[in-house]
Amino acid sequence: MAKDICKYFCPYFREDKNETGFCYPLKFYKDIEILHKENYIFKNLYEDLRSFFCKRCDFYPEDCDFNNGADGLPCGAYIYTEYILSNKIIDIEWIKSVLKTI
Numbered sequence: 724m725a726k727d728i729c730k731y732f733c734p735y736f737r738e739d740k741n742e743t744g745f746c747y748p749l750k751f752y753k754d755i756e757i758l759h760k761e762n763y764i765f766k767n768l769y770e771d772l773r774s775f776f777c778k779r780c781d782f783y784p785e786d787c788d789f790n791n792g793a794d795g796l797p798c799g800a801y802i803y804t805e806y807i808l809s810n811k812i813i814d815i816e817w818i819k820s821v822l823k824t825i
Contacts, residue, residue, distance in 0.1 A: 732806070733799025735788075746787075747780035748772075748800030751821070768805055771815055775822060776801065 728749060729736040777783050777790055780798075788795020796802075807813050 728803045729799045731799070732802040734796040736799060746776075746782055746798040746800045748776040748798065748804050751776065751800070751818075751825075768808060768815070772801060772804055775818055776804070 730738075773790070777787070780787065782798070784790045787798070789797040789801070797805075804818075808815065
């Protein structure tokens with residue numbers, strides 16, 4: 724699942740890149756098998772998602788062009804999170820409840 728999320732959603736994904744780390748949202752989804760790609764609508768939920776995921780990420784803030792002032796796009800798992808939130812597959816309260824258990 725991780726490779727699918729990165730391949731389809733992450734602007735930094737390259738087939739030839741052998742990445743050793745994972746963005747935190749991808750770690751969050753490692754055991755969740757939900758992947759719907761149709762009808763994606765990007766909605767900016769930055770403040771909530773930043774507090775949930777970005778601050779826990781291995782790449783935050785130095786290697787994250789989205790958070791370090793470089794005007795980069797968010798990682799694929801962040802985009803995926805906004806996608807499944809905007810399609811009402813999950814909601815913010817569900818993320819909060821899961822984060823309390825991990």
